[in-house]
Amino acid sequence: xxxxxxxxxxxxxxxxxxxxxxxxxxxxxxxxxxxxxxxxxxxxxxxxxxxxxxxxxxxxxxxxxxxxxxxxxxxxxxxxxxxxxxxxxxxxxxxxxxxxxxxxxxxxxxxxxx
Amino acid sequence: xxxxxxxxxxxxxxxxxxxxxxxxxxxxxxxxxxxxxxxxxxxxxxxxxxxxxxxxxxxxxxxxxxxxxxxxxxxxxxxxxxxxxxxxxxxxxxxxxxxxxxxxxxxxxxxxxxxx
Numbered sequence: 383x384x385x386x387x388x389x390x391x392x393x394x395x396x397x398x399x400x401x402x403x404x405x406x407x408x409x410x411x412x413x414x415x416x417x418x419x420x421x422x423x424x425x426x427x428x429x430x431x432x433x434x435x436x437x438x439x440x441x442x443x444x445x446x447x448x449x450x451x452x453x454x455x456x457x458x459x460x461x462x463x464x465x466x467x468x469x470x471x472x473x474x475x476x477x478x479x480x481x482x483x484x485x486x487x488x489x490x491x492x493x494x495x496x
Numbered sequence: 497x498x499x500x501x502x503x504x505x506x507x508x509x510x511x512x513x514x515x516x517x518x519x520x521x522x523x524x525x526x527x528x529x530x531x532x533x534x535x536x537x538x539x540x541x542x543x544x545x546x547x548x549x550x551x552x553x554x555x556x557x558x559x560x561x562x563x564x565x566x567x568x569x570x571x572x573x574x575x576x577x578x579x580x581x582x583x584x585x586x587x588x589x590x591x592x593x594x595x596x597x598x599x600x601x602x603x604x605x606x607x608x609x610x611x612x
Contacts, residue, residue: 424602483598487541
């Protein structure tokens with residue numbers, strides 16, 4: 383186990399609703415990245431947080447937003463849910479280094495949007 | 497543009513066979529990092545290996561080995577004497593040094609099924 387935890391494990395929402403997913407990073411790690419993995423696809427980078435600031439963002443609309451707290455835990459918020467938001471959301475923590483740090487993933491939150 | 501291609505969608509082998517998972521990448525950076533992750537049915541991505549672009553030495557870890565060839569932009573993964581527990585989806589990923597986010601660009605994944 384990596385020590386990265388995510389909650390909840392599963393979630394069902396309806397179109398238009400808002401959702402908050404949570405992640406606790408591995409002890410000693412100061413960076414959290416979020417990824418979206420659609421069924422049968424590889425994970426796609428959503429954004430990264432380092433010391434409570436957004437530090438890079440993938441090709442996702444502004445309705446995907448996040449937070450990082452002083453203890454380095456993080457939240458992913460998605461507003462105005464769409465059917466295509468149904469996916470496994472993975473959180474990864476790492477210790478910021480000069481490029482290419484090992485990222486350790488949590489078990490994911492499976493979101494279903496009906 | 498950065499891209500990772502895993503051309504093999506699904507591979508099925510019988511236990512004890514050797515199997516190689518292919519990975520081809522594209523990047524304009526001279527400094528980059530390559531990774532392999534394993535995703536069992538539980539969904540959690542398990543880190544297997546990281547290589548940087550300056551280290552082309554092949555690596556062996558137990559039944560796992562990796563062949564990194566910059567000349568062909570490939571980073572292939574071989575499992576020797578496969579076991580049923582190796583059944584999973586395997587992802588190859590690329591991280592570039594520029595931007596310093598370490599964001600991972602994943603391939604589509606290869607589903608490996610090892611039959612008893």
